[in-house]
Amino acid sequence: MRYKITYRLVGYFSVVLLLFSLSIGILFGTQFAHHTAEIHEAELRKQAMSIADTLSLFLQKESHRPSGYGFGAYLRFIDDISMSEAWLVDEDAQTIELSTPNYSLSYEALPSGAEELIRQVFQGNVVSSRAFSSVLDVPSVTVGAPVFDKDGTISGAFLLHSPVNGIESAQNHSLVILSACIFAALILAFGLSVLLARHFINPLKEIGLAAEQVMGGDYSARVHVTQNDEIGDLARNINELFARLSQIEEERKKLDQMQQDFVSNVSHELRTPITVIRGSLEVLKEGLVTDQDEIQTYYGQMLSDTIHLQRLVNDLLELSRLQNVHFQIHKTELDLTGLITDTIRSMQRIAEKKQVQIQFCNHVGLVLFLGDYDRLRQMFMINLDNSIKFSPPGAVVSVDMYYEEDQCVISLTDHGSGILPEDMPYLFHRFYKKQSDANTNGSGLGLPIAKEIADRHQIRITWESIQNDRTTFYFSFPKTHMPNPPFDVCTPAAPA
Numbered sequence: 001m002r003y004k005i006t007y008r009l010v011g012y013f014s015v016v017l018l019l020f021s022l023s024i025g026i027l028f029g030t031q032f033a034h035h036t037a038e039i040h041e042a043e044l045r046k047q048a049m050s051i052a053d054t055l056s057l058f059l060q061k062e063s064h065r066p067s068g069y070g071f072g073a074y075l076r077f078i079d080d081i082s083m084s085e086a087w088l089v090d091e092d093a094q095t096i097e098l099s100t101p102n103y104s105l106s107y108e109a110l111p112s113g114a115e116e117l118i119r120q121v122f123q124g125n126v127v128s129s130r131a132f133s134s135v136l137d138v139p140s141v142t143v144g145a146p147v148f149d150k151d152g153t154i155s156g157a158f159l160l161h162s163p164v165n166g167i168e169s170a171q172n173h174s175l176v177i178l179s180a181c182i183f184a185a186l187i188l189a190f191g192l193s194v195l196l197a198r199h200f201i202n203p204l205k206e207i208g209l210a211a212e213q214v215m216g217g218d219y220s221a222r223v224h225v226t227q228n229d230e231i232g233d234l235a236r237n238i239n240e241l242f243a244r245l246s247q248i249e250e251e252r253k254k255l256d257q258m259q260q261d262f263v264s265n266v267s268h269e270l271r272t273p274i275t276v277i278r279g280s281l282e283v284l285k286e287g288l289v290t291d292q293d294e295i296q297t298y299y300g301q302m303l304s305d306t307i308h309l310q311r312l313v314n315d316l317l318e319l320s321r322l323q324n325v326h327f328q329i330h331k332t333e334l335d336l337t338g339l340i341t342d343t344i345r346s347m348q349r350i351a352e353k354k355q356v357q358i359q360f361c362n363h364v365g366l367v368l369f370l371g372d373y374d375r376l377r378q379m380f381m382i383n384l385d386n387s388i389k390f391s392p393p394g395a396v397v398s399v400d401m402y403y404e405e406d407q408c409v410i411s412l413t414d415h416g417s418g419i420l421p422e423d424m425p426y427l428f429h430r431f432y433k434k435q436s437d438a439n440t441n442g443s444g445l446g447l448p449i450a451k452e453i454a455d456r457h458q459i460r461i462t463w464e465s466i467q468n469d470r471t472t473f474y475f476s477f478p479k480t481h482m483p484n485p486p487f488d489v490c491t492p493a494a495p496a
Helices: 004-062 071-082 112-122 165-215 230-286 292-323 336-353 373-389 446-456
Strands: 085-090 095-098 104-106 127-129 140-148 154-163 332-335 357-362 368-371 396-404 407-414 460-466 470-477 489-492
Touching (some): 004 127, 004 154, 112 127, 332 336, 368 373, 373 446, 446 460
Parallel strands (some): 357 396
Antiparallel strands (some): 085 154, 095 104, 332 368, 407 470
């Protein structure tokens, strides 16, 4: 069902407003009736006291008694002026003179509450009551005030009756106005609640549509909601979530492509030596080769291919471990100068076979660094092996150690054919090898392993290459410490 939240919000607003209006209406009606009755009764008291004072003055001048001497006309005059019925009570005669011509009322016709009001008036009090309603046949308010003679004695009680139907009419009229206001408020609340619901629901609908696009695979979807409230915060968080999902999807695609390339490259690297080994074994098994020298040649080829496979598997395992974020490397404080010297000594024999000389120039002296000695040695051996491999016989591979700003830099320079510009972006890609006679036994995993070791130590690797001139790799070490003053020493490494 569409617009469920709209209907709910409209219903909630309407119910709350209706309950509030009913509560206010009941409270208002009660207070209004009570307040109106009090005001009316107060005005009636003033009128009754004023008329009673006038009657007292009249009696004091004329020495009349309150009944039987022409007060009916005066009472009728009061009735016409005040729009209320006036009575004059004679306690001695036990009669009541009314504003109705030639008509009086006996005490016996009065209810008990009415007698009590008259008794209190003759005691000198101004009192009010509704006990006369049954006598007057309409709901009325009665106010009684004493009338004094010239001796100051209470000679009579003046009663002024006022029907309350006027009060009820005013109350009913006010309730009608209140009901109309409540109805208008309900209509206004309905319209405002619809607008308010739309204000909240439209952004939510847009967020929902964007979420559906993302679920459908479109990670470019964004929520175009700019509000400075919780919904605006939600929209911004949703957009940030979509952006991160987009990045994750891109990384997933790259990872899938890398996995596909990895499987393809591994298959390619394994297929050739396995095919050669199988072919050699089939030839030997069938006895097609009988010459011992030729048989030894087959054995040598199979051994070489087996060593290549072993190296390839070991490199794959090593690269897999280094790429695992949970694989721990053990860092200790080490001397980079001693590390480089040890690495050059280990590679000296390979350099001699290639008739290549390794020259180490130390411009900084002793340099301390926090790292894994074996891994860093492996990193430099990989790069030094490549420098020797691609250097022509009689060339010199230069290893320089110096400070550049606040970083210790170690550079390896060979004077081979250089790196082609189209090959430079792929130097650290797995299984990527330079196609040359000097690189027939390479697995294409050496530089990726060296790059992973460098990344684990926050070492930045950069390079530059000039065709048929030189190639230099730079290793920039952060947070190194040089306890001794720098010095310059450039000597060929001693043979191992």
